[in-house]
Amino acid sequence: MALRTISSQLAAQLDKELMGPEVGFTLEQLMELAGLSVAQAVVKEFPYSETRKSQVLVIAGPGNNGGDGLVCARHLALSGFQPVVYYPKRTTKTPFYAQLVNQLKFFKVPVLGAGDNWAQYLDHTKTLCVVDAIFGFSFKPPVREPFGSILQQLRHAQQNLPIVSVDIPTGWDVDEGPADSDCIIPSVLVSLTVPKPCAAKIDTCETHHYVGGRFIPRDFALKYGFEPFPYENLDQVLRLH
Numbered sequence: 001m002a003l004r005t006i007s008s009q010l011a012a013q014l015d016k017e018l019m020g021p022e023v024g025f026t027l028e029q030l031m032e033l034a035g036l037s038v039a040q041a042v043v044k045e046f047p048y049s050e051t052r053k054s055q056v057l058v059i060a061g062p063g064n065n066g067g068d069g070l071v072c073a074r075h076l077a078l079s080g081f082q083p084v085v086y087y088p089k090r091t092t093k094t095p096f097y098a099q100l101v102n103q104l105k106f107f108k109v110p111v112l113g114a115g116d117n118w119a120q121y122l123d124h125t126k127t128l129c130v131v132d133a134i135f136g137f138s139f140k141p142p143v144r145e146p147f148g149s150i151l152q153q154l155r156h157a158q159q160n161l162p163i164v165s166v167d168i169p170t171g172w173d174v175d176e177g178p179a180d181s182d183c184i185i186p187s188v189l190v191s192l193t194v195p196k197p198c199a200a201k202i203d204t205c206e207t208h209h210y211v212g213g214r215f216i217p218r219d220f221a222l223k224y225g226f227e228p229f230p231y232e233n234l235d236q237v238l239r240l241h
């Protein structure tokens, strides 16, 4: 079956409508479900076991994609994993992000900032995977620092260390896909609500694809031009391939 996708522009419009006066979701609600979805995809891909490594590096960017990563880290901690968060550029536009960081501290999850030695966690003998929550559907190339250097280090690490990308593989053009051969290649992509066109450019031999962010009714999906996804039971993610 053809992959159902919507453009970055339509995704932003859908987001706005969900949080508009008629529907009335808050960003906090949607982000909680989005982060929970990503955590569930990690658990499905790398089931927790007492005898294997359980450290997960979550890299959070400055926007809502980063917020999804902060929520995901909390759910991973609840599921027995040992997340470490690298959050180099923090926004003060709303107090909500600082609250998410406080919740991580409450769960004893380390939150590293600019200047901290985050790259030590790229050691694949100790870390199970990296959650790429750097940029989502509002990314506009070219990438600015410090994120260019972070992506370069992820590219080097990805041979041995799987990357789980939230919504968009960071650095990819949301509608066109990977801009050049230097882009990261995630092992797992978790599209939120509905895949964006770049998801059609993944190589399905290299990248497992999930959809998550299960927060819209059937008629709303159809209005935005896609068939709803057949999630099972209360699952927050559905593996597409």
Ligand SMILES: NC(=O)C1=CN([C@@H]2O[C@H](COP(=O)(O)OP(=O)(O)OC[C@H]3O[C@@H](n4cnc5c(N)ncnc54)[C@H](OP(=O)(O)O)[C@@H]3O)[C@@H](O)[C@H]2O)[C@@H](O)CC1
Pocket (backbone or CB within 6 Å): 014, 015, 018, 027, 030, 031, 034, 061, 062, 063, 064, 065, 066, 067, 068, 134, 135, 136, 137, 138, 139, 140, 141, 142, 143, 144, 145, 147, 166, 167, 168, 192, 193, 194, 213
């Ligand atoms: N309904 C859904 O599906 C839901 C989706 N959700 C999630 O929200 C995500 C979209 O979030 P978003 O709109 O906040 O944008 P996002 O992609 O995080 O990036 C914006 C930030 O990046 C920055 N920035 C941009 N380009 C840059 C560059 N080249 N180099 C450096 N920086 C750059 C930009 O900075 P600015 O340009 O403003 O200075 C700004 O700070 C979406 O993908 C999904 O994960 C859920 O949380 C809720 C429900």
Ligand SMILES: [K+]
Pocket (backbone or CB within 6 Å): 065, 132, 133, 134, 135, 136, 165, 166, 167, 168, 169, 170
């Ligand atoms: K991402």
